[in-house]
Amino acid sequence: QVTLRESGPALVKPTQTLTLTCTFSGFSLTSSSMCVSWIRQPPGKALEWLALVDWDDDKFYTTSLKTRLTISKDSAKNQVVLTMTNMDPLDTATYYCARTKYSPSWFPYFDYWGQGLLVTVSS
């Protein structure tokens, strides 16, 4: 059974750095074609893909936030960590981690999601 769970602070202040941890089970991030992604969703708005780390430790980021994001993995602990610097109230959102697989055309898609963590940015 595949499960993912997000953890981290529910409230951060503007300009602070957000650190989120995804703890997963039911699959291994050392298996070929396995990845974990972070996706966020502001209240009442659409989903936005943020970052991905794959089994080979390759990392990919959405262009608009690339300078603020860092993704890393600890395969032994079954964890993936996302940091986002210089937080702004516009970053208020539910942050999801998701197991990610590559399609035959090497396009990553999300087949299992965590329940999400609402992060509010406010002073």
Next chain:
Amino acid sequence: SYELTQPPSVSVSPGQTARITCSGDALPKKYCYWYQQKSGQAPVLVIYEDSKRPSEIPEKFSGSSSGTVATLTISGAQVEDEADYYCYSTDSSDNHRVFGGGTKLTVL
């Protein structure tokens, strides 16, 4: 940047067929994926690679793609199918992985 365009809302009566479209310039060459998100819950994958259905998803959900438009079809829609539906794909160079703006399906 790249955009996928969905209608904000679709409404059908119980038992009718609901069709939700997703438009994108790269869809003739790129797969489309569909996610269902019920209120307060995480998204669930309902269609992958344009038309494939995960084993746990009911047969009432189907997908197709023609030209620049991908379509999610829900046959015999019921109240429990009410949700936001998002398409997901990428641009022709795989540089921008994006979700559509979402479509709210109402069954009443």
